[in-house]
Amino acid sequence: VLTAGHCRGAESVFVQESDDSSARGSAFRPYIVRRERRHPRYDSEGLDFDVTVVQLKNAVDNVTPVSLDDGAVMEDVDEGDDLMVVGWGSDSESGEGQTQLHAAYVGYVEQSECKKRYSDFITDRMMCFG
Numbered sequence: 001v002l003t004a005g006h007c008r009g010a011e012s013v014f015v016q017e018s019d020d021s022s023a024r025g026s027a028f029r030p031y032i033v034r035r036e037r038r039h040p041r042y043d044s045e046g047l048d049f050d051v052t053v054v055q056l057k058n059a060v061d062n063v064t065p066v067s068l069d070d071g072a073v074m075e076d077v078d079e080g081d082d083l084m085v086v087g088w089g090s091d092s093e094s095g096e097g098q099t100q101l102h103a104a105y106v107g108y109v110e111q112s113e114c115k116k117r118y119s120d121f122i123t124d125r126m127m128c129f130g
Helices: 111-117
Strands: 012-016 028-038 052-056 082-087 102-109
Touching (some): 102 111
Antiparallel strands (some): 028 052
16 A cells, blocks of 8 residues: 555554445445565655555555556646645645545646745645646
């Protein structure tokens, strides 16, 4: 399981038992975490390299793994294109994590424009939306 590096420490993770990401009410099944490997260059202050691989105690059945982008997809994305983001995180800056998986479409912002606004925070490994 691939997750954010700042989302470590869970004893279990929930996996959706459906290949249809739009399926409302799809069952989520808990899986016990065997171990976690956070990126060795993770930066907790700036959240650079914010990725962790979670190994589960048991294999996940009846799901098709998501393919990761090799970079080619972003060649076809333009400023303002709506892209879907999905997660359990907070839906506001000071909010708490969610108990339901949330999804939203947000407009893509070019890296150069984003760095103008957030030059001290944005790295080449991050994407900007807004």
